[in-house]
């Protein structure tokens with residue numbers, strides 16, 4: 238047993254393959270956060286007055302707020318004044334085609350396996366590439382425009398579609414929602430904006446790739462997706478970062494608005510740098526993601542979280558309209574010294590609303606994995622239904638898995654079901670696979686991938702393969 | 718082909734196999750019978766290289782020492798065990814599992830891997846052999862399979878892996894009459910001059926379908942008697958009483974199995 242436990246630990250201690258950094262010429266602000274910093278950011282981006290005011294109100298709110306109480310997380314204090322709040326690759330201000338993209342940036346994305354040349358790309362995915370919180374390019378804009386879909390960087394949206402941004406910004410995650418959301422609202426640098434007009438089925442997958450490159454900078458992106466009545470969109474975000482010894486803060490906000498009968502499917506493959514075996518370095522990933530589903534609308538979150546030193550996120554759905562549907566599918570892996578505290582909130586407001594939650598937590602090495610989820614059924618939510626399933630898989634004996642469900646039901650007609658299980662990768666399973674000729678590593682990765690099947694099945698095809706590979710790589714180690 | 722001499726296995730100091738000798742020649746089928754807890758499954762696992770035993774003695778396949786090898790290397794050398802209790806692997810597609818298994822041993826042997834399309838034909842042939850319905854290929858490995866379906870799945874795997882030595886541990890237990898016939902005819906179809914089989918069973922009935930060349934009686938970690946298929950008939954009538962009492966302390970018995 239101890240022999241196997243040790244081997245499993247080695248398996249879990251894989252190295253991070255996206256740990257390179259790229260020498261980009263970067264425009265960086267001095268560390269520190271004051272009202273002037275907020276004005277500086279807004280000014281750098283030539284923002285309209287209303288947006289500066291919005292930022293300032295968020296900053297004011299943030300100053301009066303306290304950091305969340307970390308419950309299950311072990312975390313070194315974050316020095317918010319030691320961070321720089323603005324870093325942007327210096328580049329030509331307007332990009333008309335892919336040829337204008339800084340070749341260094343193009344190379345960086347090539348290394349990540351994300352080609353930005355449209356002709357070479359996954360044929361059915363449009364990509365917004367974001368480096369250090371600033372969008373460097375968005376592909377397939379023309380094709381999308383034909384369908385009436387707007388997909389651009391947040392800054393462009395502020396410039397070109399201010400009325401849409403103004404209407405929806407902060408409508409799902411208000412500035413005072415939580416400490417990190419307030420911080421993000423004050424200093425966010427860029428992000429993606431996406432608008433699907435009524436009745437339109439977005440002709441391709443939309444995707445944002447986030448890359449943190451600079452050192453000692455906080456990362457604050459803002460994503461806003463608005464799907465008008467009867468529209469449909471599938472969106473994917475991917476994240477990587479170089480290997481650094483310091484912790485880096487990533488505090489993004491994602492807001493989704495699904496109007497009547499609209500459907501938004503939002504998938505995340507998060508592979509920020511997790512830090513090393515001793516817990517040195519890695520990204521602090523504190524993200525607020527929430528969607529509002531109107532009548533008969535559906536919002537589905539799928540996440541595969543393999544990176545970051547600390548992950549703290551609860552993609553949520555406000556089931557506002559009658560018969561709205563919310564889904565949350567999650568795979569979270571914590572190995573080395575990683576800590577993941579993740580889950581979802583399903584807020585049932587409308588009648589006959591349904592939500593389902595499938596969470597798969599994998600703990601390896603000395604990782605700690607917590608599922609924390611809230612199912613809240615308000616008085617108005619007649620006949621609301623929720624099904625929650627939380628499965629934890631432990632690889633080794635020094636890791637931990639915790640399941641903390643909160644259930645608040647104010648309407649007696651609600652049906653709320655919760656199932657939880659904790660298992661280990663059976664030595665029997667490993668032996669069975671090895672008897673059939675597989676190496677221990679292959680067997681482990683096959684078994685773990687099998688454990689995550691229900692979630693991977695929710696990912697768009699191209700990314701399901703990517704997610705499986707990522708999980709295998711994260712588990713691979715020095716055995717053999 | 719398989720040569721086992723004075724094989725001992727213990728778990729945490731408790732001896733389970735106490736000096737087992739067996740020679741299985743190429744193309745031969747040997748049956749092993751014995752009371753519950755006598756060490757039959759332990760023998761299969763000792764050959765396959767399961768962790769957790771202290772092993773001594775010798776076991777070679779085609780002259781190659783098995784005992785120093787990892788389980789996957791033994792599989793590549795051609796050892797296949799049909800499990801008494803096949804293991805469930807939720808979420809892993811049966812077809813994918815089979816192809817990964819086959820390609821793992823092919824890779825280890827320096828052979829080319831088989832692509833998804835070609836593999837389909839291989840799998841189809843194996844499926845026909847055990848009269849398995851197609852949807853089993855698309856279900857998760859053994860997950861939710863009935864006891865009999867799991868056993869059939871083991872034979873399916875054997876048909877795909879084409880092992881040099883197959884050890885079938887109570888593959889007949891839990892099978893209905895039709896399934897028993899199907900599994901037995903599957904086994905018979907896989908008999909070949911290059912392949913040896915050890916069939917562990919409690920029932921003479923299976924041996925009517927699969928005519929073994931030799932039958933061995935395993936009691937308390939040792940082979941205490943060997944003979945032809947009539948020995949199985951004798952056991953069916955008289956049980957193990959003859960062997961359990963006095964044969965236990967008997968000195969080494971000559972083996973009737975052919976030499977390697």
Ligand SMILES: Nc1ncnc2c1ncn2[C@@H]1O[C@H](COP(=O)(O)OP(=O)(O)OP(=O)(O)O)[C@@H](O)[C@H]1O
Pocket residue numbers: 728733751752753754755756757758759760801
């Ligand atoms: N992990 C273990 N720890 C302790 N004892 C064990 C362990 N595994 C097997 N044994 C013991 O070893 C002995 C032989 O077990 P084995 O499974 O080989 O028997 P078997 O002949 O296959 O029996 P059956 O006919 O019931 O399948 C049994 O007494 C069993 O309890």
Ligand SMILES: [Mg+2]
Pocket residue numbers: 757758759801886887
């Ligand atoms: Mg047994």
